[in-house]
Each structure stands twice: as structure tokens, then as C-alpha cells.
Amino acid sequence: MAEESRAEYRERLKRLLADKHLRSALDRFARQYPPARRAAYGGADPAAAAAGLARAKDEAIPRLMELYEAFREKAEAKGAKVYLARDAAECRRLVLAAAREAGATRIVKSKSMTCEEIRLNEALAAEGLEVRETDLGEWIVQLRGEPPSHMVLPAIHLDRWRVDESFARETGISSGGDIQALVRLARSALRRDFAEAGLAVTGANFAVASLGALGILSNEGNARLAATLPAAHVAVVGLDKLVPDLAAAAGILKVLPRNATGQPMAAYLSLVAGAAPCPLSPGGVKDFRVIFLDNGRLAAAADPAVREILRCVRCGACANVCPVYRMVGGHGLGRVYIGAVGIALACLLEGPASARNIAFNCLGCGACREVCAAAIDLPLVIEEVRARAFRSEGFHLDQGLIAAILSRRSLMAAVLKAAAAAQGPLVRDGMVRHLPFVLSGDGSFRSLPALARKPFRTLWQELCRGEAMPEEGRVQGAQDPPAEEEAARAAQGASAEEEAAQGARGAADGGTGAQASSAGQAAGAHETAAAAGQARWSRSSGPKVALFAGCAHEFVYPEDLLCGIRLFRAKGAVVSFPESQGCCGLPARSLGWRAAALRTAAVNAKAFDCGGADHVVSLCASCASHLKFRVPLLLAEDKGLSAKAASLAERVMDFSAFLANVLGYGxxxxxxxxxxxxxxxxxxxxxxxxxxxxxxxxxxxxxxxxxxxxxxxxxxxxxxxxxxxxxxxxxxxxxxxxxxxxxxxxxxxxxxxxxxxxxxxxxxxxxxxxxxxxxxxxxxxxxxxxx
Amino acid sequence: MARGMASSWPASVGSVLEMASKRQADRETLELFRRNAEAAAVRVVEVATFREAALFAVRLAGEKPAAPLLIPGLERPEGAGKTLFFSGLPERLFGEVSAAALQAGARAARSGARAYAGALDVGFSVAALGIAETASLVLAHRDEDSRLASMLPETHVAALAASSMVTALEEAAPFIERSLALPGSWTTLVSGCSRTSDIERVLVLGVHGPLELCVCLVMDEEDIGEAADAGTGEAAGAAAGKAHGTAAGKAAGEARDTEGGRHG
Known part of the structure; x- marks a missing residue:
């Protein structure tokens, strides 16, 4: 299958976005899920449970082969046959062999993402075997010839009418959109398959090495029936499902049902240890086989940058809270696996090129990390996947240009200065108007703000003109400029009056009548505060804060920074602006360009290694978060800079938290x-x-x-x-x-x-x-x- | 303070106090189980004896409409009419229960469950343990009939000795572990009846398994010895040797005693 181009992918996303049924189904789910999950945890702490699971899985991941051998020994002693399939093809061959040896022509399956991964159904059908999915959602998507759109809720993208349509086509009976009737129809339509199939194929949620036992969760009871009625049973299990003992399995049970479906426990947990008696089998016991699938898992286990993804227990929570999933569903945000973990697994199991489209269809919002059952830092792993996709793809002009510009301050300043001059006739009310279509492209869903006439750095230098502090040179950051008022005016330049007018208009519209534009106020009514700040400077014992500007504030909204400085100083803080700072590096990192991300990290680690600031504050939460959590990681191996990066990260603080907790605003x-x-x-x-x-x-x-x-x-x-x-x-x-x-x-x-x-x-x-x-x-x- | 006083009393008084407080805790655990079970749409009834639990299953069979035939052509072995399937029912009770079933308009069976895949009204089985926190039943059934009794019917009635209730999964773990140590053993945690929310996230009870689940808590301690299940015996018996002193061990131990007496 040829890989989809980015343009084709975007076209497909557009079609999904236009699907009203999909949108309403997913929106309803997105609203229901968070409260249902909270309720399921009750008094228990989800983060603690996730951390416990993470620890248990982290111990298991480096010893998967050892656990496999232990499992095999125990399970074979109990009559099971245990195999290891290196890849999808070998796994399919083993399942086919099981079907042939069981003499099966019909197969009942219970939901298994691992079987989706090896595209088992197609292979079985190609051999003339009749495969029946028995999980309700899986059966629905099987009837429609679609892949599942969610790891737990395969048909979440469909409403009752579409299900009715599919069932009516299959059974000749329409249920008129009555959901209970649809479910009953599935009960009767599939019971014969359970009773007559020659082979059951299931997955497993975990495999307990010390007992040679599989754990299979289901709510519908289809996995139990499938594993019980036919004379032969094959379980296809990813190697990553191995855990050492029952205690580790209990850790999974504590989070998986709660995270997956908001239940304290799934209706059925079948623990299967070896071949059970089966009157239907010739030997009186079931032909029971367990096939463990490697398919890239062992390589991932040996890959420190991504191996934590093997903690995943496939609860689907990362998709449930993903704003992009909410819009385009699992067919838009997934390959085999869905959501954030789907991005990571696409890269690990199918190679970086397979992930290159979906890897970038992520906002980096971090909602997935918060709910992950195994505390996987999914945004971090996705950034790594992007870096690998970026490398595998080679240079892309658009990405390359953006990353190149963002990672070099002087280049960015020059480009933006030219742009700011050129935009003149297009700007009104601080927004860019009449942008030629060729420039606005598909971004026309929002107006773009005008670039500031003077970037913040220029304003700062104006503020500091003649006021350089003896303690610190200009390069490292002058402090506490007194001429703020003038600079605030300058920031607004010729549009100051317009701004003020707009502020007043906004206030009038809002009906309060009391508000002027805050920038206007910062400019107009600030003499006393400025004077007070000036007086305070020489004897101030207030906290020293170094300002990190960030590109958006520096070039688009510099007046916000002046407002921030005013707030800092009004409570006696001493402000510095290390002028050698650059872009935080988040854009380069998000685009997957590691070299550029490293360069910016180094620039900033050095820039803030001065002046003895107690705190580094950015008015941009994204910049601050990148400086705090990514810069130390990027520079961890750099002997000369790792300490500086750690010190910077240590001092970075959220803007509002700084106002409230350090300056005591209230x-x-x-x-x-x-x-x-x-x-x-x-x-x-x-x-x-x-x-x-x-x-x-x-x-x-x-x-x-x-x-x-x-x-x-x-x-x-x-x-x-x-x-x-x-x-x-x-x-x-x-x-x-x-x-x-x-x-x-x-x-x-x-x-x-x-x-x-x-x-x-x-x-x-x-x-x-x-x-x-x-x-x-x-x-x-x-x-x-x-x- | 109370503990300090108790320790200075004669041993017999101390152990009486301890027993009283244990019984109190058990009551709380049972209530926790009931609350959580009811939240999962599980019906919980208290019965004095195991016999009453079996007769409760008969009553449910009498009250419910007959299960439709899910596999056309696969008729009920006894012909038309409602069917009850009993697993783990002591020999001496089956005659009485069968007669009661006939009176209620149903036939009772206790072997060959597979033949009822097309239609089964009520299945009866015995749970080894209950876990209150998640309202789970631990079924340790190696034989197929016992397992199918909780999968094929429209209504599943599970008998559970009240003394076999534990609070959390961790307390049940030693039992589960020993149960799974046996060859070909199946141990199932049942927490509610079969359910789905695959269509529009609307919860519907009863997909491929039971449409409803009733738990009969058998309150009479003396009766637990009867609550032995042909399927449970082997696994639970082995488990019991190492798990004495806990509710799990007790239930399992008694199960073994009965089974051992019968088959050993």
C-alpha cells in the first residue's frame, strides 16, 4: 500500500470533518468520558495508580524474553502450546496452522488490536476461512468493511441509524434505530457462530509469566463464550503484555477498566491457565495455543527514547481526551492503533515513514499524558517520533524554513522587520486585513494579528537608553527601565489612538463603560508606578525576575510584555531581560528538527546563566513549559550546558503562579x-x-x-x-x-x-x-x- | 485504649471481642458489595441456606418469560418450555429443586450445558469468593458445564457464602493464584452481567452473556459446607491448604472437604 501523501491525508481529514454523524458521536463521547472516568476512580488517586502500573511495566519491559520463557514453561506444563512470532507474517502463519489443524472452517474472534496489527482477518479470509467478529462494535465495523476507529469502542464513529442499516443488510431485520433491539439482534445472530465455530481467536489484556495465565477482559462476555465453546482457541498476544506476576496484573486491573470505559471493573475477566477440559475435543482437552508477537516490540524495549510506550495497556484514554481525535476520530488519527499511542506505535511497529502524517496531526496539548493509565509521557514520545519522521523524510522546504528562521534570532528579526514594514497598508485595528489569498491560504478561519511596529527588544533598548545598570551590562540585561511610559506609547506607535479607541469601543460593547484598553492605561496612567519603581530600584530587596519574551510576544504583542513588567514592578520585583535569548525552541522541536531545537536550547541556557535572577518568567506558557521540561532533556548530554539548563529549568515559573505565589497578587x-x-x-x-x-x-x-x-x-x-x-x-x-x-x-x-x-x-x-x-x-x- | 484493656483480659474474652468486631466488619463489607453490585445493575439477595439460593433460581425461572431460541434448529433437549441449568448443586438437593422447577413451568438440568446454547433461561453456579470493592464474583470452574452455566443463560444466579466476601482484589489474590496454578484452570471475575455501550455509548445489558445477574448471599455459616461446586472443588481445594485463616481459605477449604469426601 503506497503511503498517503500529506495532501491526500489532509483531504481525508476534511471529509471526516464534514461528517456530521461522526462529529456529534465523538463530541458526545468527549463530554461523557471525563466525568465517567472521575466517577469510576471514586476516592482512588488515578495518578498514583498510573505511577504504580508504570513502575511494574518498567520492570517487565527489559526482561520480556525472560518473562516469555517463564510463561511458556508454566503454560506448556498445563497443556498449552506457546509460540513466539517474530513478525506479522509469522504470526498469521501460526494462526492459519492452528485453524487447519483444528479442521476449522468458521472462526469466532473476540476483539484484539494485536490481530488488527497483523491484519489477520484478511489473511484468514484469503485462505477461505469464515471469520466472525463477535464483539458488537467489531462486528459492526466488520459488516461495514471498516477498520475499528477506537481501541475499546470500535464503532464509536457510527450512530444507531448506520448500525441499523448494516444489521438490516446482514440479517434482513431492521430495528428501527432501537439500540436495545440492535443489541438483541446481535445476540441472536452470533450465537450460532459461537456454537458451531471450529476455532476461537482472541487477544489478551495481560499474560502472567509466573502462572502461565492469560487475562482477557470483556464486557459483552463474547471472549468467554468464544474461548469456551469451540474445541480450539488461539490467543494472539503482544510480547509487551507480559507481566511477571499477579500483583502486576492487579495493577493493570486497577486502571484499565476505569480508564477505558469508566467502570470499576469490566464485567468479565477470564484468567486462562492452560488447556481446560473440553468434551468436544478429540483428546478431551482444548487445543489451546498462545502466540506471542514481537513485531518490533523487542527492538522498542531496547530503545530508551521510546520504550515507555510499551507500558501501554490499550485503554484508549489518550484518544478519548484528544481534541483532534474528537474532530476526526480514529480513522483520521490512527493507523492500527488509535490516538496518541497510535502515533507512537505506528512509528515503532511500522517504521517512521508510516507515522509521518499522523505524527504531525497532534496539537501537543498534553491532555493524553494526564489520563494515561501507565503515566506515559505521550507528548515527549510523539516529539521523538516526529524527529524520526523528519529524519526519514529528509528536508521539507516548509518545515525547514520555519525551523531555520525560528532557530536563528537575527534571521527571524530581519524577516519580521521586513514583514512589519510591508504589512502597513493591510493593517486595521491591530489585525491584518485584505491579506491576498495566496498568503492567507487556508488559514482564513481566523484573522491574523499585525506584527508590532517595533519588536519588544527595540522597546526594551529604548526603555534602557542611558539607564544601563552598573551591575549588569547591556548584553546580559539591563534592569528596571524607568521610561516605561514612553516605551508603551512607542509600542503602539501610530496605532496608539486606534488601540485606545478600540479598547473603549470594546468596553462600550461589553456594557461596563469603565474599561479603557489596558495597554492604553499602561501607557497613560503609569507615571506614579514608574516613578515608584525607579525609587525602589536602588534599595529593592524584591525578587529578581528575568523575562523570557518568546517570539509571539516579542514580535506581535510586545505591549503585553510591558504590562507584565508593570505588574512585576508594582510589587517591587526587579526585572531583567537577557538580550541574547532567542526562540524557546518549541517550534523546532515540534517540527522534529532536533539540530535546531538543540541550538535554541543552548542559546537560552547560556543567555539565562547570568544576573542571578531568582525566577525566569515568560508570559507565554508554551515557552516556559519548553524551557522547564524540554531544554534540560535536550542538553542532558551536553557537559558544558546541562547544569546551566537545569538551573534555568529550576527557575522557570508560570506567569500567573509568579504573580500570585511570589508577588502575592490577590x-x-x-x-x-x-x-x-x-x-x-x-x-x-x-x-x-x-x-x-x-x-x-x-x-x-x-x-x-x-x-x-x-x-x-x-x-x-x-x-x-x-x-x-x-x-x-x-x-x-x-x-x-x-x-x-x-x-x-x-x-x-x-x-x-x-x-x-x-x-x-x-x-x-x-x-x-x-x-x-x-x-x-x-x-x-x-x-x-x-x- | 480498648485494645489495651482487651489484652489484659482473659484470652477468651479478648477473642470474643475480636470476633464481634470481625463480624461487624464483615457486615460492612457485605454492604459495600451490595452497593457496588447494585450500581452495576446486579441484584443481591440474602438467603439463609444454599437450598434457598437454588429455590430462588427456580422462582426467577418461573417468573421470567421463556428465552427465545437463538439458534433456529437447535431445539432445547427437553423440548419446548423454560430451562434451568444447575452447576455445583449437591446431589441431595437436585431432586427437590427439579420438582420445584417443574411446578414453576421449567425443567432443571445439570449436565451437558453445551446443548443449551440455543436457549437457556436460568443458569446457577457457585462463586468461590466475592470482592466487595468491585462487586466481583470469583468463579473457579475448570469444567465446561460450570462455566457455561454463567455464560449461556438469560439470567445467571450465583450463590456466594457471605463468609467468603473480601474487600479488595489483593485479598483474593492468593486464592486466585493457587487456583491458576492448576492445569487448565479457569478463574473468572464476574462483575455484573454482560453489557455493551458500543452503539452511541448507550449502555445495554445483555449482549452475548446473561441479561441479568443475581447474587444470593448465603448467610448461614453452617450451610457453607453444602456450597461446594463440582468445578470449584479441585482448584479451591488445592488453594485452601495454603490459605487457611482468611475467608477465602475458609470457603475454599470447606469446598475441598466436601469434594474430597465425595471423590477422594
């Missing part, structure tokens, strides 16, 4: 107006940096905080994602905007410039009155002035 610091403001939890803030409480507290201190559902679900930006997959990005954004608008808020506040760009651009393109604002800007505009 309700007394803001003029709280009646304006209703919704909150969007940026992925890298709420999950990456773990700042959940602080931004909400700050927002509630400055406005009427209008809580909405799914506040922490991604907005669909994902950096380069929104350029690569604009249709999916737009769909994720639309859903987010609908949720926000339901709250009747005047503004949506967030801690990430990417989210501001996405949500603000989307709102603007739709002509909505709500505006998207960075937390810094929102808070600075409401800061109480003190004498």
Missing part, C-alpha cells in the same frame, strides 16, 4: 469591575506548568470570572499545527468559541499569546464582540494605583 490589588471574563486554560499552563488555581484566582480578583465547561481543552492553535492542519485547527477552535460564548462573557483571558492569536483571530473573523486578551494586559489595566 483581590486587593485590582479594581474589580462587573465585566464578565471567561478563562481559557492554555495547555502548557494548566497541564505543562500545572498552574490551575492561580490564573483563575487572579481573574476573579479583577473581574467577574465566568467559568465555562472544558476550560482546559486546547484552542486548536498548536503553533505550526494551525498552519499544517488549518481545517482541524479551525474545528477545534470553533468548539472552543461556542463554549466560551455560552458564558456571556465580554472577554476571554488566557496566559498564552498563541491562544490569544487563535481565539482573538477567530472572534475577529466572525465579527464577535468578545475579545481575547492576555492575562498580563487584562490585569495591568485593572491594577489599583497606590500612592
Amino acid at each position: 483581590p486587593d490589588d485590582f479594581e474589580r469591575t462587573g465585566e464578565r471574563a471567561a478563562f481559557h486554560g492554555a495547555c502548557h499552563q494548566s497541564r505543562g506548568l500545572g498552574a490551575v488555581r492561580e490564573p483563575r484566582m487572579l481573574l476573579a480578583s479583577a473581574a467577574e470570572y465566568a467559568a465555562t465547561d472544558e476550560e482546559d481543552v486546547c484552542c486548536g492553535f498548536g503553533g505550526a499545527y494551525s498552519l499544517k492542519f488549518p481545517e482541524t485547527s479551525a474545528a477545534v477552535m470553533e468548539r472552543k468559541l461556542r463554549g466560551l460564548e455560552g458564558a456571556g462573557a465580554h472577554a476571554v483571558v488566557t496566559d498564552c499569546p498563541g491562544c490569544v492569536m487563535q481565539l482573538g483571530g477567530g472572534l475577529d473573523r466572525r465579527g464577535r464582540p468578545m475579545r481575547a486578551e492576555h492575562m498580563a494586559r487584562f490585569l495591568a489595566g485593572r491594577l489599583k494605583l497606590r500612592g
Whole structure:
């Protein structure tokens, strides 16, 4: 099968996005799943259970062959035949041999992703064997000639009407869309197959080496019936399912049913140790075979960058919470396996080239990592897969250009300076208007913000003109500029009046009548604070904070940074801006270009190795998260820089958490107006940096905080994602905007410039009155002035 | 404080207190099982004796509509009418239960379960253990009939000695482990009846297995000896030797005693 090109893949995604049945089925599921999962855990701590499972699997993964031998010895002593298949072809041959030796013409199967992996059904059918899937969902997709779209719920992409259609075609009976009747129809249609099949093929959820026993979970009871009624039973089991003992298996049972279907336990767990008596068999005992499948697993177990993926117990939770899965389903985001783990397994089992499309169809939002039953750092593994796909693919002009520009500050500054000059006639209200179609491409689902006339670095230098501090040179970062007011004006340049007017207009629309643009306020009403800051400088004992600007803030929203500086200084913090800093490196990393990611990591590790700042704060949660969690990993092997990277990571702090926890901001610091403001939890803030409480507290201190559902679900930006997959990005954004608008808020506040760009651009393109604002800007505009 | 006092009392008084508190804990465990079972749409009834559990199964067979024939052409061995299949029923009870079944309009069978794959109304089997936290029954049935009794029918009635209830999976693990050490052993954790939510995530009970599950908690301690299951005996007996002192060991041990007496 020729690999699908990226353009073909995007076309396929577009068709999935246009499927209304699919969208409503997946949306319903996405809403049901998180509360069902929470309820299933009850008082138990999911993270602790996942960590326990991770430990047990991590012990098993390096000794899979040893466990295999132990299993084989025990199971064979109990009458089972145990095999090891090196690859899919060998595995198929072994199953075919079992069918022939059992004299089977009909086979009943219970759901097995491992069988999907080796494309078993096609091979059996090619040999003239009749294969019947008995899991309800699997049977539905088998009748439709489709692969499963979910590892646990294979037919989640279909509604009752489509199922009815398929069943009616098969059985001649229509159930009129009555789900219970559809299920009863399957019960009667498949019972004969159980009774008459000559062979059962099942998977297994785990294999206990010390007992030679398989564990097979099912809710429908089809796996039990299949494994009991026919005279022969073959279980196809990935080598990664081996665990040493029952205690490790119990660890799986504690999380798998809860994570998979929100149940404390699946209805049936069959533990099968060896060949059971079977009156139907010639020898009086069942012909029971277990085929373990390697197919790349042993190689993965020896590959430190990806081996934790073998912890996976196939619960499907990573798909259940994935914003992209929610839009395009498992046929769009998966190959054999589905969701985030599907991306990783495609690479490990089929090679990096197979993963190159789906690997990039990930927003990097980290929702999967939070729910993973085995605490797999899925975003980290996906980044590694991208790096491998990038290498396997060779140079791609679009990716290469983006990565090249982002990883070299001077080049980026030059390109953006030219762009900022060229955009002049196209800009109105801070947004780019009338962009020729050739430039806007498919990104027209949101307006693009204009580039700032002066990037932050220029503003900073203006702030510092003549004010260089004796302790630290300009290169390492001058501190605490006094001329902030002037710079804030400069940031707005010629559009300052327009900005202020827009702020006032927004306020009028919002009905509060009290708000001016916060940037305007930062510019206009800041003399006392600036003077106070100046006075404080010489004797300040406040925390020293080094600012990491980040590209979006530096070139698009520099005024937000000024607002941030104002907030820092108003509580006595001393601010520095190490000028040799560059792009955080997240875009290069996301694009899979390891060399560029390493280069930027080194630049920043060196840039912040100075000045003795207590904290490094970025107003961009994505940058901060990358500096904190990825830079130390990237530089771990670099003797000269690993300590610097670790020190940088140690000091990086979330912006809102810094305001709340270090500077002590709270309700007394803001003029709280009646304006209703919704909150969007940026992925890298709420999950990456773990700042959940602080931004909400700050927002509630400055406005009427209008809580909405799914506040922490991604907005669909994902950096380069929104350029690569604009249709999916737009769909994720639309859903987010609908949720926000339901709250009747005047503004949506967030801690990430990417989210501001996405949500603000989307709102603007739709002509909505709500505006998207960075937390810094929102808070600075409401800061109480003190004498 | 109470513990300190107890230790200074004569041993007999201390052990009485201990027993009383254990019985209290057991009551709590049973209630936990009941709550969790009911949340999973499992019916839980308390009966005094094993005989009552079997007669409860008969009553359910009488009340329910006859199961439709799922495999046209595969008629019930006894012809038309409702069927009950008993596994693990002591010899002396089968006559009485069969007669009661006939009165309720059903026939009782106890071997050749495979023949009922087309239609079976009620299946009766004996659980070795209950796990309260997950409302699970541990069925340790090596023989096919006992296993099919909990797979083929529309209604599955499981008898469980109340004293064989444990709180968590970990407590059941030693029993399960020893049960699985035997050749060809099947140990199944049943937590509710057969179910699916494969279509639009709507929960429907009863797909390929039972449509409903009833657990009869056998409360009378003296009666547990009768609650031996032909299928359980072998596995549980081996398990029991090493698991005495726990509820699991006790149930299993008694199962072995009965079986040992019969077959040994």
C-alpha cells in the first residue's frame, strides 16, 4: 500500500470533518468520558495508580524474553502450546496452522488490536476461512468493511441509524434505530457462530509469566463464550503484555477498566491457565495455543527514547481526551492503533515513514499524558517520533524554513522587520486585513494579528537608553527601565489612538463603560508606578525576575510584555531581560528538527546563566513549559550546558503562579469591575506548568470570572499545527468559541499569546464582540494605583 | 485504649471481642458489595441456606418469560418450555429443586450445558469468593458445564457464602493464584452481567452473556459446607491448604472437604 501523501491525508481529514454523524458521536463521547472516568476512580488517586502500573511495566519491559520463557514453561506444563512470532507474517502463519489443524472452517474472534496489527482477518479470509467478529462494535465495523476507529469502542464513529442499516443488510431485520433491539439482534445472530465455530481467536489484556495465565477482559462476555465453546482457541498476544506476576496484573486491573470505559471493573475477566477440559475435543482437552508477537516490540524495549510506550495497556484514554481525535476520530488519527499511542506505535511497529502524517496531526496539548493509565509521557514520545519522521523524510522546504528562521534570532528579526514594514497598508485595528489569498491560504478561519511596529527588544533598548545598570551590562540585561511610559506609547506607535479607541469601543460593547484598553492605561496612567519603581530600584530587596519574551510576544504583542513588567514592578520585583535569548525552541522541536531545537536550547541556557535572577518568567506558557521540561532533556548530554539548563529549568515559573505565589497578587490589588471574563486554560499552563488555581484566582480578583465547561481543552492553535492542519485547527477552535460564548462573557483571558492569536483571530473573523486578551494586559489595566 | 484493656483480659474474652468486631466488619463489607453490585445493575439477595439460593433460581425461572431460541434448529433437549441449568448443586438437593422447577413451568438440568446454547433461561453456579470493592464474583470452574452455566443463560444466579466476601482484589489474590496454578484452570471475575455501550455509548445489558445477574448471599455459616461446586472443588481445594485463616481459605477449604469426601 503506497503511503498517503500529506495532501491526500489532509483531504481525508476534511471529509471526516464534514461528517456530521461522526462529529456529534465523538463530541458526545468527549463530554461523557471525563466525568465517567472521575466517577469510576471514586476516592482512588488515578495518578498514583498510573505511577504504580508504570513502575511494574518498567520492570517487565527489559526482561520480556525472560518473562516469555517463564510463561511458556508454566503454560506448556498445563497443556498449552506457546509460540513466539517474530513478525506479522509469522504470526498469521501460526494462526492459519492452528485453524487447519483444528479442521476449522468458521472462526469466532473476540476483539484484539494485536490481530488488527497483523491484519489477520484478511489473511484468514484469503485462505477461505469464515471469520466472525463477535464483539458488537467489531462486528459492526466488520459488516461495514471498516477498520475499528477506537481501541475499546470500535464503532464509536457510527450512530444507531448506520448500525441499523448494516444489521438490516446482514440479517434482513431492521430495528428501527432501537439500540436495545440492535443489541438483541446481535445476540441472536452470533450465537450460532459461537456454537458451531471450529476455532476461537482472541487477544489478551495481560499474560502472567509466573502462572502461565492469560487475562482477557470483556464486557459483552463474547471472549468467554468464544474461548469456551469451540474445541480450539488461539490467543494472539503482544510480547509487551507480559507481566511477571499477579500483583502486576492487579495493577493493570486497577486502571484499565476505569480508564477505558469508566467502570470499576469490566464485567468479565477470564484468567486462562492452560488447556481446560473440553468434551468436544478429540483428546478431551482444548487445543489451546498462545502466540506471542514481537513485531518490533523487542527492538522498542531496547530503545530508551521510546520504550515507555510499551507500558501501554490499550485503554484508549489518550484518544478519548484528544481534541483532534474528537474532530476526526480514529480513522483520521490512527493507523492500527488509535490516538496518541497510535502515533507512537505506528512509528515503532511500522517504521517512521508510516507515522509521518499522523505524527504531525497532534496539537501537543498534553491532555493524553494526564489520563494515561501507565503515566506515559505521550507528548515527549510523539516529539521523538516526529524527529524520526523528519529524519526519514529528509528536508521539507516548509518545515525547514520555519525551523531555520525560528532557530536563528537575527534571521527571524530581519524577516519580521521586513514583514512589519510591508504589512502597513493591510493593517486595521491591530489585525491584518485584505491579506491576498495566496498568503492567507487556508488559514482564513481566523484573522491574523499585525506584527508590532517595533519588536519588544527595540522597546526594551529604548526603555534602557542611558539607564544601563552598573551591575549588569547591556548584553546580559539591563534592569528596571524607568521610561516605561514612553516605551508603551512607542509600542503602539501610530496605532496608539486606534488601540485606545478600540479598547473603549470594546468596553462600550461589553456594557461596563469603565474599561479603557489596558495597554492604553499602561501607557497613560503609569507615571506614579514608574516613578515608584525607579525609587525602589536602588534599595529593592524584591525578587529578581528575568523575562523570557518568546517570539509571539516579542514580535506581535510586545505591549503585553510591558504590562507584565508593570505588574512585576508594582510589587517591587526587579526585572531583567537577557538580550541574547532567542526562540524557546518549541517550534523546532515540534517540527522534529532536533539540530535546531538543540541550538535554541543552548542559546537560552547560556543567555539565562547570568544576573542571578531568582525566577525566569515568560508570559507565554508554551515557552516556559519548553524551557522547564524540554531544554534540560535536550542538553542532558551536553557537559558544558546541562547544569546551566537545569538551573534555568529550576527557575522557570508560570506567569500567573509568579504573580500570585511570589508577588502575592490577590483581590486587593485590582479594581474589580462587573465585566464578565471567561478563562481559557492554555495547555502548557494548566497541564505543562500545572498552574490551575492561580490564573483563575487572579481573574476573579479583577473581574467577574465566568467559568465555562472544558476550560482546559486546547484552542486548536498548536503553533505550526494551525498552519499544517488549518481545517482541524479551525474545528477545534470553533468548539472552543461556542463554549466560551455560552458564558456571556465580554472577554476571554488566557496566559498564552498563541491562544490569544487563535481565539482573538477567530472572534475577529466572525465579527464577535468578545475579545481575547492576555492575562498580563487584562490585569495591568485593572491594577489599583497606590500612592 | 480498648485494645489495651482487651489484652489484659482473659484470652477468651479478648477473642470474643475480636470476633464481634470481625463480624461487624464483615457486615460492612457485605454492604459495600451490595452497593457496588447494585450500581452495576446486579441484584443481591440474602438467603439463609444454599437450598434457598437454588429455590430462588427456580422462582426467577418461573417468573421470567421463556428465552427465545437463538439458534433456529437447535431445539432445547427437553423440548419446548423454560430451562434451568444447575452447576455445583449437591446431589441431595437436585431432586427437590427439579420438582420445584417443574411446578414453576421449567425443567432443571445439570449436565451437558453445551446443548443449551440455543436457549437457556436460568443458569446457577457457585462463586468461590466475592470482592466487595468491585462487586466481583470469583468463579473457579475448570469444567465446561460450570462455566457455561454463567455464560449461556438469560439470567445467571450465583450463590456466594457471605463468609467468603473480601474487600479488595489483593485479598483474593492468593486464592486466585493457587487456583491458576492448576492445569487448565479457569478463574473468572464476574462483575455484573454482560453489557455493551458500543452503539452511541448507550449502555445495554445483555449482549452475548446473561441479561441479568443475581447474587444470593448465603448467610448461614453452617450451610457453607453444602456450597461446594463440582468445578470449584479441585482448584479451591488445592488453594485452601495454603490459605487457611482468611475467608477465602475458609470457603475454599470447606469446598475441598466436601469434594474430597465425595471423590477422594
